[in-house]
Amino acid sequence: MKNSKLKFPDLLSIPKIDKVGVEERVATFQTRSIKNESKIQGLNMILNMIDLTTLEGKDTPGKVKQMCYKAMHLHDSFDDLPTVAAVCVYPSMVKIAKDEVKNSGVKVASVSTAFPSGQSPLDVKIYDTKFAISEGADEIDMVISRGKFLSGDYNFVFDEIAAIKDICGKVRLKVILETGELVTLDNVRKASEIAMYAGADFIKTSTGKIQPAATMQVTYTMLLAIKDFYQKTGKMIGMKPAGGISTSKLALHNLVMVKEVLGNDWLNNEYFRFGASSLANDVLMQVLKSKTGVYQSPDYFSID
Amino acid sequence: MREKKIKTTSPSLEWNYSPALESTSHLKLKKQYDLFINGEFVKPSSGKYFDTINPSNEEKLAEIAHANEEDVDKAVKAARKAFTEVWSVMPAKERAKYIFRIARIMQERSRELMVVETLDAGKTIRESRDVDVPLACNHFFYYAGWADKLEYAFPNRTVKSLGVVGQIIPWNFPLLMAAWKIAPALATGNTVVLKPAETTPLTAMLLAEIIKESGLPDGVVNIVTGYGDTGAAIVNHPDVNKIAFTGSTNVGKLIQKAIAGTDKKVTLELGGKSANIIFEDAAIDQAVEGIINGIFFNQGHVCCAGSRLFIQEPIADKVIKKLKERMQTLQVGNPLDKNTDVGAINSQEQLDTINRYIKIGKKEGAEMFQPACKIPEKGFYCPPTIFTNVAQSNIIAQEEIFGPVLTIQTFRTVDEVIQKANNSPYGLAAGIWSEKGAQIFNVSSKLKAGVIWANTYNKFDPTSPFGGYKESGFGREGGMHGLASYVKLSNK
Numbered sequence: 001m002k003n004s005k006l007k008f009p010d011l012l013s014i015p016k017i018d019k020v021g022v023e024e025r026v027a028t029f030q031t032r033s034i035k036n037e038s039k040i041q042g043l044n045m046i047l048n049m050i051d052l053t054t055l056e057g058k059d060t061p062g063k064v065k066q067m068c069y070k071a072m073h074l075h076d077s078f079d080d081l082p083t084v085a086a087v088c089v090y091p092s093m094v095k096i097a098k099d100e101v102k103n104s105g106v107k108v109a110s111v112s113t114a115f116p117s118g119q120s121p122l123d124v125k126i127y128d129t130k131f132a133i134s135e136g137a138d139e140i141d142m143v144i145s146r147g148k149f150l151s152g153d154y155n156f157v158f159d160e161i162a163a164i165k166d167i168c169g170k171v172r173l174k175v176i177l178e179t180g181e182l183v184t185l186d187n188v189r190k191a192s193e194i195a196m197y198a199g200a201d202f203i204k205t206s207t208g209k210i211q212p213a214a215t216m217q218v219t220y221t222m223l224l225a226i227k228d229f230y231q232k233t234g235k236m237i238g239m240k241p242a243g244g245i246s247t248s249k250l251a252l253h254n255l256v257m258v259k260e261v262l263g264n265d266w267l268n269n270e271y272f273r274f275g276a277s278s279l280a281n282d283v284l285m286q287v288l289k290s291k292t293g294v295y296q297s298p299d300y301f302s303i304d
Numbered sequence: 305m306r307e308k309k310i311k312t313t314s315p316s317l318e319w320n321y322s323p324a325l326e327s328t329s330h331l332k333l334k335k336q337y338d339l340f341i342n343g344e345f346v347k348p349s350s351g352k353y354f355d356t357i358n359p360s361n362e363e364k365l366a367e368i369a370h371a372n373e374e375d376v377d378k379a380v381k382a383a384r385k386a387f388t389e390v391w392s393v394m395p396a397k398e399r400a401k402y403i404f405r406i407a408r409i410m411q412e413r414s415r416e417l418m419v420v421e422t423l424d425a426g427k428t429i430r431e432s433r434d435v436d437v438p439l440a441c442n443h444f445f446y447y448a449g450w451a452d453k454l455e456y457a458f459p460n461r462t463v464k465s466l467g468v469v470g471q472i473i474p475w476n477f478p479l480l481m482a483a484w485k486i487a488p489a490l491a492t493g494n495t496v497v498l499k500p501a502e503t504t505p506l507t508a509m510l511l512a513e514i515i516k517e518s519g520l521p522d523g524v525v526n527i528v529t530g531y532g533d534t535g536a537a538i539v540n541h542p543d544v545n546k547i548a549f550t551g552s553t554n555v556g557k558l559i560q561k562a563i564a565g566t567d568k569k570v571t572l573e574l575g576g577k578s579a580n581i582i583f584e585d586a587a588i589d590q591a592v593e594g595i596i597n598g599i600f601f602n603q604g605h606v607c608c609a610g611s612r613l614f615i616q617e618p619i620a621d622k623v624i625k626k627l628k629e630r631m632q633t634l635q636v637g638n639p640l641d642k643n644t645d646v647g648a649i650n651s652q653e654q655l656d657t658i659n660r661y662i663k664i665g666k667k668e669g670a671e672m673f674q675p676a677c678k679i680p681e682k683g684f685y686c687p688p689t690i691f692t693n694v695a696q697s698n699i700i701a702q703e704e705i706f707g708p709v710l711t712i713q714t715f716r717t718v719d720e721v722i723q724k725a726n727n728s729p730y731g732l733a734a735g736i737w738s739e740k741g742a743q744i745f746n747v748s749s750k751l752k753a754g755v756i757w758a759n760t761y762n763k764f765d766p767t768s769p770f771g772g773y774k775e776s777g778f779g780r781e782g783g784m785h786g787l788a789s790y791v792k793l794s795n796k
Contacts, residue, residue: 015587015588015589016585016586016587016588016739017587017589017590018587018590018739018759020590020759020760021587021589021590021591021593021594021759021760022590024593024760025590025593031430031434031642032321032642032643033321033324033642033643034321034322034324035321035322035323035324036322037322038319038320038321038322039322041319042319045319224589255319259319260633264318264319267319
């Protein structure tokens with residue numbers, strides 16, 4: 001490993017998680033009432049935190065181009081809407097996406113490391129990542145080896161993340177834990193620690209291929225891990241819940257959670273993202289309702 | 305095609321919650337509330353009324369009748385008549401229907417009840433909405449189910465009602481305490497004279513309206529409002545068969561003295577200084593939530609509040625740091641705002657008591673911490689407060705403060721913490737935080753407390769008995785045990 005400064009986390013000292021307590025705490029975020037100005041501000045933040053995503057076997061250049069246009073032009077009849085944060089695609093689509101969004105400020109994120117299962121040799125994963133970066137990816141979303149994790153081979157998981165981070169250099173690395181396969185919150189916490197110590201810039205809940213995905217309980221557990229890591233090391237790690245967040249209300253509750261666990265410093269797309277494909281239109285519908293006073297038909301919101 | 309300037313800068317701003325006030329437009333509070341005696345609202349014989357105010361802004365809400373001995377006597381007579389002529393001879397399954405109906409109407413009027421509770425008591429709308437009102441309804445539902453099954457609660461025994469019960473309730477959970485008292489009394493066939501606290505009579509008066517609407521026979525429940533003298537008139541009335549009191553230990557002792565030599569039964573639910581114990585193997589972040597919930601729930605106006613925190617030394621610094629950070633996120637302010645976590649102190653008098661203890665704590669040399677928070681100019685407020693560097697010998701660790709004030713002590717071994725937790729004249733509740741099941745069973749069997757929570761705190765349920773050891777009182781409320789306080793048992 002090139003980066004000798006990396007240190008394997010002390011897994012014995014990480015806090016245990018009580019699931020019932022987590023559920024109770026999460027319920028209090030969900031009873032926060034976000035109204036008026038704070039709602040409008042929140043909705044705009046959400047739009048600007050979205051990684052607009054298409055990750056399908058049937059993705060084509062046509063589909064990716066259309067999505068990229070949407071990423072930059074969420075709803076052109078209103079002037080002051082932000083763009084999304086990034087588009088998220090497979091490595092083979094990175095070049096096409098990059099050409100579409102160039103100079104717009106919208107970033108291109110690429111999944112890699114044999115997404116979504118991660119069941120390939122390290123060489124393949126390294127090549128996958130190198131390819132995505134050479135095609136112009138600004139960010140890499142890698143998956144961890146859940147099989148190795150579940151069989152207790154934490155060093156393997158750590159080394160693999162560190163190896164990919166080595167390739168990434170300044171390209172920001174998001175590490176997908178696929179929490180739906182890790183099952184317990186204690187595992188989520190453990191995997192978060194391993195990822196952060198191995199060099200992740202972001203930790204991300206899910207691939208979107210496995211249910212359950214980004215539940216608030218899981219995101220909360222990861223936010224607590226980020227907080228402890230920040231206090232120990234001074235390094236701010238980003239958080240990306242992905243999969244299953246398709247309504248404004250749920251997204252706003254996620255923001256509440258980030259604010260109350262990590263504080264306002266994390267409330268921007270440098271440190272918080274939503275991985276979502278259908279969230280944007282629901283948020284747009286709410287934003288337009290707040291501007292015009294009425295809900296508009298879904299037909300007025302483009303599907304790309 | 306429309307051209308558009310692309311905006312990508314991240315709006316990294318302070319994001320704060322806009323006010324989200326619960327609407328009060330649906331309320332129709334009367335200017336004046338009279339006594340509820342024999343199914344009618346009647347004027348007090350003295351003609352005297354007192355004001356009840358909103359502790360969050362000190363505005364007057366309504367005038368409340370002040371009952372004297374004469375009024376109490378009328379109420380007891382009405383209750384006695386209802387007992388002998390109607391309620392004790394009615395088939396139990398018919399009694400159940402009335403109790404069930406009260407629960408249903410309470411549910412229908414729950415929005416009104418929760419807002420009035422918040423206005424009158426200062427508690428947050430979040431708690432009135434999610435805890436007080438639903439739990440109060442559930443108590444009626446639960447005991448409605450018991451009314452015709454008493455012989456199964458006490459197998460091989462003959463169950464008889466007591467008669468007229470006098471019930472005196474506190475201001476911290478006004479409607480919920482009324483439900484805790486009235487529901488089991490009715491289910492067991494007794495009739496009731498209830499006195500709500502002088503600072504929080506409004507939801508009891510709404511409950512009187514609900515009871516009237518339910519068609520409950522006249523005189524089965526009578527509600528008399530007033531101060532301590534009204535309570536004393538109930539306690540001293542010769543025709544009352546039982547006193548059920550929830551409130552301070554001092555008043556509890558007075559009641560016991562007053563009824564000595566009579567055949568009145570009594571149950572007392574009094575003060576507490578409950579230990580909340582965090583072992584080093586606890587799930588720390590969830591334990592911190594439990595500490596917050598244990599002491600800041602209802603501004604600490606909770607008899608079972610986890611007001612003495614014990615943290616095992618290896619994790620003490622970490623827990624205290626996390627606790628302080630968490631306290632910074634508590635929203636203190638207008639209780640009607642749906643985002644408020646800590647509302648108003650119930651009265652000026654209670655605020656003075658709390659502030660007196662805070663002063664004592666500082667004088668004793670304990671280290672105080674309060675988060676930075678904006679407190680409304682008008683109304684009674686106290687920021688969430690913790691004291692570290694505290695010993696068992698500190699007054700603030702011994703006496704019940706009944707406010708959002710926590711004392712924190714550290715401990716080294718299991719035996720030590722059991723000894724310290726039990727080293728109190730009180731014994732109402734305790735909390736244990738550990739991921740080790742054996743530890744939880746061991747410690748809980750050695751703590752002298754009526755209620756013990758493991759890895760949670762301040763959880764209430766109608767099916768679960770509640771009550772204390774030592775100077776925290778005796779008798780149980782809730783669950784099957786709660787029935788026993790309202791019946792006379794004899795062998796078959």
